[in-house]
Amino acid sequence: MITQEGPGVVRRWPLVKVAPAHTRDVTLLSGDWVRLSTHYLPLGRGRSVLCTDTHDCPLCTRAGGRTYWYLPVQSHPGAHRGLVELSATTSADLETVVRYGGYQLAAGAMVRLSRKTTKSGARCEYLGYDERVTAIDLHEWVTPLMVIYGLPGMAIGETLGAYGRRVKSVVEMRGRAALAELLIATRGSGPPVGSH
Numbered sequence: 001m002i003t004q005e006g007p008g009v010v011r012r013w014p015l016v017k018v019a020p021a022h023t024r025d026v027t028l029l030s031g032d033w034v035r036l037s038t039h040y041l042p043l044g045r046g047r048s049v050l051c052t053d054t055h056d057c058p059l060c061t062r063a064g065g066r067t068y069w070y071l072p073v074q075s076h077p078g079a080h081r082g083l084v085e086l087s088a089t090t091s092a093d094l095e096t097v098v099r100y101g102g103y104q105l106a107a108g109a110m111v112r113l114s115r116k117t118t119k120s121g122a123r124c125e126y127l128g129y130d131e132r133v134t135a136i137d138l139h140e141w142v143t144p145l146m147v148i149y150g151l152p153g154m155a156i157g158e159t160l161g162a163y164g165r166r167v168k169s170v171v172e173m174r175g176r177a178a179l180a181e182l183l184i185a186t187r188g189s190g191p192p193v194g195s196h
Contacts, residue, residue: 005034011144011147012144012145012147012148013072013081013082013083013141013144013145014080014082014083015080015082015084015085016073016075016083016084016113017081018077018113018114018115018122019115019122020115020116020118021115021116021147022114022115023077023091023112023113023114023181024075024112024113024114025075025110025111025112025113025127025164026073026074026075026076026082026084026108026111026112026113027073027074027076027107027109027111027130027137028069028072028073028105028106028107028108028109028110028111028133029071029072029073029074029081029099029107029133029136029141030072030106030107030135030136030138030141031071031104031105031106031107031109031134031135031172032071032138033069033070033071033091034069034070034071034145034160035053035059035067035068035069035070036051036067036068036149037044037050037053037065037066037067037068037146038050038051038065038067038068039051039059039060039063039064039065039175039178040063040064040066041063041178041181041182043181043182043185046150049063049149049151049152049174049175049178050171050174050175051065052168052171052172052175053146055102057102057175058172058175058176058178058179059175059178059179059182062179062182063178063179063182066087067088068086069085069086069088070083070084070085070086070145071083071084071086072083072136072140072141074100074133075126078184081141083145086114086122087121088107089121090121090122090123090124092126093121093122093123093124093165094111096170097111097125097126098111098124098126099124101126101128103126103129105191106135107133107134107135107136108129108130108131108132109129110125110126110127110128110129111125111126111127112124112125112127122131134143136173137153137156138160139153139154139155139156139157142154142160146167151167151170152166152167168175
């Protein structure tokens with residue numbers, strides 16, 4: 001296939017979304033969760049910034065935080081690869097229905113996601129297991145996930161812990177910059193940068 005993608009450039013995978021009153025069938029490509037905590041900044045068009053997940057996170061006292069769990073999936077129809085972004089409640093529901101269905105949370109588990117309203121969390125239904133599906137390596141899907149947050153790719157064989165340590169200073173620096181931007185937008189009210 002011919003593309004204009006340069007060497008070292010990684011495309012982000014789409015987030016698999018479920019519209020209200022609709023369903024989406026997916027097959028898991030891994031059972032390895034990745035948990036990310038974020039802060040939403042309502043500045044401009046709004047954006048999410050990664051939380052440092054430390055006691056001295058510069059944004060924890062000024063911007064609301066949310067935690068999401070991610071898994072790589074193959075979305076049907078079309079078998080396109082993507083990422084599901086799940087809340088704590090939905091990720092627990094997914095794990096429960098898959099295990100209750102008699103299978104472990106792993107590549108090949110087939111799930112139907114549904115949502116009643118825009119504000120409601122997605123619900124999960126276990127559909128079965130596709131034994132033809134092979135798990136993909138962690139770095140293969142974590143890299144497109146981290147592209148969403150403008151971070152470098154995960155190296156082959158690198159653990160999540162090692163990757164987290166490698167990008168920690170960048171996440172901290174961006175958190176401080178986001179806090180400064182937030183304080184300027186709110187006319188400097190609140191504690192000084194870095195204080196809790």
